[in-house]
Every structure is written in structure tokens, then in C-alpha cells.
Amino acid sequence: MKKTILTSLLILNTAMLFAQIADSAKRKVSLQGTVNFRDIGGYTTKDGHHVKWGKVYRSADLSKLSETDLAELKNRKITYDVDLRGTQEAQQAPDKLNPNTDYILCPAGSDSVNTIVRDLAAHKNTDSLMTVFYTSTRYFSDRYKPFFNKLLALPDNESLVFHCTAGKDRTGIAAALLLYSLGVPYDTIMADYTATNYYRQAESQTSVNSMVQLMHVDEKSARNLTGAKKEYLDASFAAINKRYGSVDAFLKNEIGLTNAQIKVLKQKYLQ
Secondary structure, three states, X not given: OHHHHHHHHHHHHHHHHHHHHXXXXXXXXXXXXXXXXXXOOOOEOOOOOEEOOOOXXXXXXXXXOOHHHHHHHHHOOEEEEEEOOXXXXXXXXXXXXXXXXXXXXOOOOOOOHHHHHHHHHOOOOHHHHHHHHHOOHHHHHHHHHHHHHHHHHOOOOOEEEEEOOOOOOHHHHHHHHHHHHOOOOHHHHHHHHHOXXXXXXXXXXXXXXHHHHHOOOOHHHHHHHHOOOHHHHHHXXXXXXXXXXXXXHHHHHOOXXXXXHHHHHHHHHEO
């Protein structure tokens, strides 16, 4: 009986989380020139508040947006663009933006997604190497401190988008840190992170096929490279806890968020 009740609660909790994540009618923004563009509003915090809809969006590459896409961004009042790619990636495929958009590039190191893919594809244990990528916390403050600065500076009547190339890894960590700072439970944070597998399903399969056929990568390794796996984000948070003592200490001492600024973030992005 006890096992049955626990199983039922787990199923109910999973269903509730999925309802928050995959509400495609409200969360997913269908654009012609990119994928994995979604609103991170609606999530429930530990104290019963909700992340505001229409304030912060996460996405993949924004270099191929159509005029229709740009009109959609304008309609959503997206005036801040935080680009988490490497310098080389941004130069090769610059974001296509509406006039007067506040743009900031937040690279860390010299990482380029193409270089990363080549390096990882050269090894059989791509799962382990992806974990290494997620635990390179020495780069995090360079990338995510400017991200939080823009979140704090965002005017009340405007919105912000942040992205990398696939909207999966660097963007996934950024979303996780933001949601954590707002008090969203870790299981919800993880559900948002792994939802990339849902929103990028077709594109990920195309990438897997390309790596298998053109780069001679075995299919399992290719899926490790294209997937948002729970183990990766777990490893990232574990590395932060190990190096800085806690995620709260990291946000305070590395990102520079004071208690007052955390309060401002919650006032801006929760209801």
C-alpha cells in the first residue's frame, strides 16, 4: 500500500512538472529562424510565488531570425539580448536583432561550439567529457555575472532573451541559476533543463545523424553531445557546491548578488 501511494505521488508530481514545462500553447514561442525559444515564466517557487510570464525567454541561435520573427520579439517587448556564446561563434553568426536592442556578449574562455563538438567527438567517452564541460566553474562568473547584471537592469515594461547556439548547455546553466536565485525548487529547475530534449527533438536527431554519418561518431556518443541529461546539470551544481560551499555562496561571492539584489530580482520576476 505504502509503495503504491509513493508511486502515485511520484506520477502526480511528474505530471504536474510536465504541465509546467510543456505547456506549448503558452511557453513555446514558434519562430521561423530558431528553435527552443521559450518563456521561463509560470514556475512555482518554494514559497508559493510564480515566475512572471513574458519577462524572460531562453533560446537557441538568433542569427537567422526572419522579419516575422523580429516582429514577434518586438511584440513581446524583448529589448535585451544576452548572448552566451563564444566570441568566435558570435562573429561567425551574429544575432539578428531589432533596432535599439540592448545586446551583450558574455563569452567565457575561447570556447566555440564547433571546437567543442570536434574535441568531444574525438573521444569515445563523450558522457564524461560533457560532464567536464559542465563542471568548468572557473568560467561561470565571466559569463553569468553580466547576465544577472542585465536582469537587474531590465526595465519593468521590457523583456529579455538569453541564448547560446543550441540553447541547451550554457543557456541551461543560466536558466538554472536564475530560477534557483528566484527560489524555484531543484526538481522544477531540472525539468526546465531537460525540456530542451522535448523542444529540440527534431534538430537533435538531425545533429545525431550528421555526427554519425559525417564525423563517424557512434550514435550513443552523438546523443550524449546533443542531449540535456540530468547528470550534466547535477554535475554542474555539485561542482559549484564543492568549489564555493553552496550555490547561494556562489551567487553571493562570485556573481556578486547581495541580499538586496536577490530581493530586487524576486520583485521584478515573481508574482
